[in-house]
Amino acid sequence: MxxxxxxxxxxxxxxDVDKNVSISGWINKKRxxxxxxxxxxxxxxxxxxxxxDKENKNFSELEKIQLETVIKxxxxxxxxxDETKNKDIETGEIEIAISDYExxxxxxxxxxxxxxxxxxxxxxxxxxxxxxxxxxxxxxxxILRSKVISFIRSEMINLGxxxxxxxxxxxxxxxxxxxxxxxxxxxPGKFYALPQAPQQFKQLIMVSGFDKYxxxxxxxxDEDARADRSPGEFYQLDLEMSFVEQEDVFKIVEKLIVNxxxxxxDKKLLYDVFPxxxxxxxxLKYGSDKPDxxxxxxIKDITEIFNREDVSFDIFKxxxxxxxxxxxxxxxxxxxxxxxxxxxxxxxxxxQGASGLAYFTFEKDNKISAKGPxxxxxxxxxxxxxxxxxxxxxGDSIFLACGKQNELEKIxxxxxxxxxxxxxxxxxxxxAFCWIVDYPMFEKDDFTNKIKFSHNPFSMPQGVLKEKxxxxxxxxxxxxxxxxxxxxxxxxxxxxxxxxxxxYKLFSIAGYNKAEVNEKFSGMINxxxxxxxxxxxxxPGIDRIVMLLANEKNIREVTMFPMNQNAQDxxxxxxxxxxxxxxxxLNLSLKTKN
Numbered sequence: 001m002x003x004x005x006x007x008x009x010x011x012x013x014x015x016d017v018d019k020n021v022s023i024s025g026w027i028n029k030k031r032x033x034x035x036x037x038x039x040x041x042x043x044x045x046x047x048x049x050x051x052x053d054k055e056n057k058n059f060s061e062l063e064k065i066q067l068e069t070v071i072k073x074x075x076x077x078x079x080x081x082d083e084t085k086n087k088d089i090e091t092g093e094i095e096i097a098i099s100d101y102e103x104x105x106x107x108x109x110x111x112x113x114x115x116x117x118x119x120x121x122x123x124x125x126x127x128x129x130x131x132x133x134x135x136x137x138x139x140x141x142x143i144l145r146s147k148v149i150s151f152i153r154s155e156m157i158n159l160g161x162x163x164x165x166x167x168x169x170x171x172x173x174x175x176x177x178x179x180x181x182x183x184x185x186x187x188p189g190k191f192y193a194l195p196q197a198p199q200q201f202k203q204l205i206m207v208s209g210f211d212k213y214x215x216x217x218x219x220x221x222d223e224d225a226r227a228d229r230s231p232g233e234f235y236q237l238d239l240e241m242s243f244v245e246q247e248d249v250f251k252i253v254e255k256l257i258v259n260x261x262x263x264x265x266d267k268k269l270l271y272d273v274f275p276x277x278x279x280x281x282x283x284l285k286y287g288s289d290k291p292d293x294x295x296x297x298x299i300k301d302i303t304e305i306f307n308r309e310d311v312s313f314d315i316f317k318x319x320x321x322x323x324x325x326x327x328x329x330x331x332x333x334x335x336x337x338x339x340x341x342x343x344x345x346x347x348x349x350x351x352q353g354a355s356g357l358a359y360f361t362f363e364k365d366n367k368i369s370a371k372g373p374x375x376x377x378x379x380x381x382x383x384x385x386x387x388x389x390x391x392x393x394x395g396d397s398i399f400l401a402c403g404k405q406n407e408l409e410k411i412x413x414x415x416x417x418x419x420x421x422x423x424x425x426x427x428x429x430x431x432a433f434c435w436i437v438d439y440p441m442f443e444k445d446d447f448t449n450k451i452k453f454s455h456n457p458f459s460m461p462q463g464v465l466k467e468k469x470x471x472x473x474x475x476x477x478x479x480x481x482x483x484x485x486x487x488x489x490x491x492x493x494x495x496x497x498x499x500x501x502x503x504y505k506l507f508s509i510a511g512y513n514k515a516e517v518n519e520k521f522s523g524m525i526n527x528x529x530x531x532x533x534x535x536x537x538x539x540p541g542i543d544r545i546v547m548l549l550a551n552e553k554n555i556r557e558v559t560m561f562p563m564n565q566n567a568q569d570x571x572x573x574x575x576x577x578x579x580x581x582x583x584x585x586l587n588l589s590l591k592t593k594n
């Protein structure tokens with residue numbers, strides 16, 4: 001028996017009444033009723049209420065003790081009275097009558113209260129993260145994270161995968177985000193890079209003859225923070241399989257994801273077999289390759305309507321003639337919504353940097369007409385055609401946006417989410433997963449106008465490519481795929497290009513000559529030339545999975561020791577300056593920045 005406790009703070013029950021016990025933990029709350037002092041003692045497992053009366057020699061000391069002091073309490077288990085039972089905690093039917101106590105760890109004045117889940121400034125929370133982690137909600141989130149990782153690891157092993165660890169110190173990659181670089185002491189002037197992902201290594205594992213690999217992999221990217229992305233480091237479930245096609249990967253991942261989410265959440269899964277949505281269709285219907293399928297609103301292209309002679313909305317007609325497109329969002333049965341609802345959406349769009357959203361509502365008296373600021377510019381025939389394209393009915397409303405395709409996709413995607421939230425159309429008690437497939441192999445850089453890889457440079461292009469196909473590289477599709485849930489991208493993956501000659505050809509389109517490919521990807525290209533199996537994989541983000549399961553909006557809430565928005569660890573004061581001796585040892589010198 002431990003000298004610190006006979007029981008944890010969640011274990012005592014009515015069956016333990018009259019036992020002499022000891023428990024240890026943090027003082028969560030105190031309630032002083034004059035002659036009686038109530039102390040809630042908390043450990044990792046739960047809370048037990050303890051009581052002491054004024055006659056006890058320890059009363060005055062415990063009365064003054066600071067919250068969050070760590071103490072050991074000894075005493076007898078007694079029944080609570082019926083009116084003081086607490087059904088919200090496991091030990092709610094009993095309490096401990098304190099006979100003695102011992103201070104195990106003193107506590108200074110707290111910079112933030114622990115017993116409350118009230119929001120506090122990020123700076124305080126991250127500087128005192130060890131205190132923040134004591135708070136129930138975030139403490140439970142971190143425990144959930146541990147359980148999810150353990151469950152996923154068990155599922156992967158049951159699915160026949162072997163767990164391997166890949167190097168942390170590796171070479172820099174020319175693709176993706178910025179690397180974190182580590183100077184080499186033994187190789188002056190040279191640097192390691194922390195891996196953005198184990199991409200090349202996991203492919204090399206397949207080339208080595210292992211059939212199914214996984215690891216819970218730490219990844220490092222010098223990126224700016226977002227609500228769903230940690231700056232610096234994150235964890236992903238990295239997996240790779242040999243002798244597979246795209247559907248084989250999908251079946252494994254769907255089974256894993258469905259089992260995980262059903263095990264850790266009571267929310268409904270909209271699909272057990274996830275829809276496969278081509279990238280081009282996703283951009284048209286949702287304006288995004290990260291669609292929230294809980295949202296029933298669909299974007300429709302109605303550009304052709306503005307080539308009709310019986311449409312006189314000249315602003316849009318002129319833009320269409322110059323190459324712009326028109327997209328619409330239809331909302332069901334919104335005829336009784338006040339004018340302010342529509343005007344607020346229009347104002348919101350302007351606040352996003354767009355020119356606004358035009359709108360009207362379909363009506364019918366003797367004939368179909370449109371009520372709203374631009375309704376008068378459309379004939380009945382034109383309105384009927386819009387109703388047909390958008391599957392609208394009388395009483396429905398239409399929001400319209402006009403512009404260049406990239407700008408249009410951005411504003412309509414945002415508007416689709418905004419309108420759905422304003423109309424309360426999204427079921428927060430649902431998970432809606434989907435696959436986004438058929439990504440283009442290449443895209444044109446908006447700034448340089450050069451061709452570059454759109455996704456993963458090691459992906460296999462679709463079909464049997466002939467020489468003429470390479471003349472139109474933007475038309476080449478790849479076996480690349482993303483898994484998305486509720487508008488959040490969980491992962492990217494691909495069937496890999498395991499053919500060196502084809503890899504050289506594809507890299508040449510992106511501006512790399514053969515020598516550059518050999519230099520940048522020497523390990524990979526060399527290995528593929530010694531007999532490589534067809535293989536593919538994916539890497540779902542652990543942090544984002546737990547964020548969804550915990551119903552959190554920010555990834556910081558499910559990360560034990562996150563950095564702030566500026567990639568700083570306020571608790572450990574990192575990054576920090578290093579001593580001149582260390583720089584000298586690494587053959588480095590710092591250049592003063594003006």
